[in-house]
Amino acid sequence: MSDEPLRLAEGMTPAPREHAKVLGHTCEREGCGKVAGWGFARPRRESHWFCFEHRGDGDRYL
Numbered sequence: 775m776s777d778e779p780l781r782l783a784e785g786m787t788p789a790p791r792e793h794a795k796v797l798g799h800t801c802e803r804e805g806c807g808k809v810a811g812w813g814f815a816r817p818r819r820e821s822h823w824f825c826f827e828h829r830g831d832g833d834r835y836l
């Protein structure tokens with residue numbers, strides 16, 4: 775695993791330390807609450823999840 779940030783597409787396996795299923799996440803955009811299929815995470819940092827519509831918000835965490 776490199777230091778490159780991870781950008782996970784829907785259906786892909788989340789970061790190894792992240793045991794929650796992809797479908798267990800909801801979009802972090804305030805007022806959205808949709809199922810989040812897009813995860814953004816850096817090594818040793820908490821991951822953040824967004825739906826397809828708001829996945830651009832995850833760029834701030836990379």
Ligand SMILES: [Zn+2]
Binds near residue numbers: 803
């Ligand atoms: Zn959303």
